[in-house]
Amino acid sequence: MRKRKPQYIVIGGGLAGLAATMKLCEDKAKVTLVSYQPVKRSHSVCAQGGINAAIDTKGEGDSPESHFYDTVKGGDFLAHQPLVRDMCYQAPAIIHLMDRLGVAFNRTPEGHLEFRRFGGTLYSRTAFAGSTTGQQLLYALDEQVRRYESEGQVKKLEWHEYLSAVLDSEGICRGAVLHDLRSGEIFTVKGDAVVLATGGPAQVYGKTTGSTVCNGAATTSAYLQGAKYANGEFIQVHPTAIPGQDKLRLMSESARGEGGRIWVSRKQNDNRDPLNIPEEERYYFLEENHPRFGNLVPRDVASREIHDIVYNQKLGIGGQPMVYLDLTHHSEGFLEHRLGGILDIYTKFTGDDPKKVPMKIFPAVHYSMGGIWTDYEDDGNGLIDHKSPRNQMTSIPGLYAAGECDYQFHGANRLGANSLLSCIYTGLMMGPGLIQYSRNLTSHVEEVSSTVFDQARDQWRGRMQAFKQMNGRENPYILHQELGEIMLANVLIVRENSRLAKALTQIDDLEIRFKDLQCPDTTHWSNPAPSMIQQLHCQIQLAKIITKGALIRNEFRGAHYKPEFDLNQPEDFDPHEYVEYNEKRQYGEIREDEFPPGHTSYMKRYEECNEKWLKTTIAEYQNNQPEISFEEVNTSLVQPRPRKYD
């Protein structure tokens, strides 16, 4: 008998989906790769700045262990440590692999990989290909997958939408329901397992730095089928984006990595040309408030400071919600070489040349640390057992997730250039476990009754037909815009319980209005409207997950800032005191005078807060609402401690 080839369905062809496909093909599997648009146009192409790996080519003393520490600290200790550590240890090999695949990484004079600085670390750890790193990485993986496609191992279904998983009578995922976006046909495909690599949910907020297909519908659909969703409330707001009508285009952190400085005038409502504002009248607030990290503090810190400067201190440019990001102290040649691509974007959309005048920027929703819940298995030595079929599996057996759509790597705040890494890492790392999962299956998908598939298909045919026939008064695109406005107004950088509660009722109201939608297009060929309505339905559910999680979590952690629960770290506090505090703590209560005044009580507050909130938020779908519970975080390797970026 010929050996049965394992077969998988990968949804999404961004970095994570392509990496997974390539790895599975290398192990002789067959893969059906599904995506809204040609995979080469996936959102990952937008990533500009770079990808992290502690290769320490500059003798700075960097190591995967430091990368691991910076990442868990950057995430305010909310990420499972063995996973993060494994990712950081694999990172150098990932960069070398991508380099071998032909990525045009910038080079040193000797022809080796060049690295630059990024936020949240003091090391030069970020490899980059000009300022289109994501595009270059994605193309390299796309090319590998195209090779497998030409050899018949990969079947691409582009212009197809994933609607849901097909679950058998035991709740095991056996395939997927797909929607052909041109013919409108709805059908199922079978596989040993399904991998969701569907990216982030930025569109829940409407205008963001994300692409138009980052809608979060696929993972929400899994949640509606019973999968757990984790840490939804942790949404990263990037400090530096360019305001726009359709999108808030990112100005990459690499601008600051290459020395970009953030400032405002010290005077309110200053309308002078920035070049005429003398040095002594400029307020470089990040540099003044954080002498060591300066402009490269983590994103949550920078966004909060800009928010404070603009709204509390009213120092925004000419009274507007904007601050300067200034590169004009560099030569034009240097900027062209290191940052050409992103500076072009600025010029294209504003008409100004950032090589000559400071850019005007403001924070924008950028990334979701949370996502569909996934599992892992550690090897007992602080790393991951790469053969385990549990790795990256959602709470639905046989349904896996990788990339921005999972939740495991960035805790409460992601560090710059760590996402491209986690996307490729998860895609590659999950491969052996998936193969093992196929081997372990006691019954194969061929043996599953065809009614399971027929029922799933018919149910979705009915559902999409019903969306198409909606004939009420509301326009779905307008409703989507309103959803974004609710989220931006209430669930952003500074969070207050009264406003979060209000947002929840507003979302409920929106859900009622959803029933009164009119489908604006009822034709049969290449009609995007029914899909859009289905995505909107998912986004309303996801908005509830995010908002309810935010409402319940009464603390300040990473990107989730509730001033009411700020523990007020003393100015002269040193995080190492907390390590000492913990050691002493084993021998009983600690007296107030064992540490500088105020520190002991602060550390007690910190300890109590962690006791209660250093937990993963879990949302489960019950009675049309997210039911929230909490799970332990694996902090077995380094002692969580207060963050400080001075």
Place this chain on the structure above:
Amino acid sequence: MPDDKTIHLKIKRQDQPDGKSYWEEFELPRKPRANVISCLMDIQMHPITREGKEVTPVVWECNCLEEVCGACTMVINGKVRQACTALVDALPQPIVLEPMSKFPLVRDLHVDRSRMFENLKKVKAWIHIDGTYDIGEGPVIPEKQRAKAYLLSECMTCGCCLEACPQFAKDNDFMGASTFSQVRLFNMHPTGAMEQEERLDAIMGEGGIADCGNAQVCVEVCPKKIPLTESIAEIGRETTLQLLKNLFLK
């Protein structure tokens, strides 16, 4: 009448690949920093023509909205380009939108550019590695050579160069400038060069580089400023050498 408070759009529409095309006009309130995509999004919210007729929203393709994915390519005021970087304030009115004409039409402004991806298969536009296992560093590459490759690697398969090219037509096999440029990119790489001959052979037959008439309009429309004529010249030289090699050695 359109004034500085409104935007006037004229859009060529077609419901199906084998259907008939027709024009529709829209008048929208002008917003600061608007681009063609934000206008199309406004139409989704208010799909009503200038004459007050309720119509289906316009169908088009987009994703990144910052000119790196290539999806939103269309013909705007007669020029092929990306809709996301087409700022309304810089365009004369009415703004005329048409789908690209050299690719099969899907619907409205949305076309099917699969042919470009198929061509990438034909020329083996990839680097064939031994495997993904950790075997250490990649090849040492001089920064100058890297920078040259980088210029080529920014090609986002948008198809502008093909839409503008007089040789490229719906009913022939001409591969076009972007494909030739990719051949050059992979032949430049130390590992990629190991499959150089197969790539050159692939562009020496029908639809290959010999059909290029050197009109050089491709390079003028490339949004990524890819040195396409330089690529064509260089690949042309390489194929000539290859031709001689094939004659004498095979």
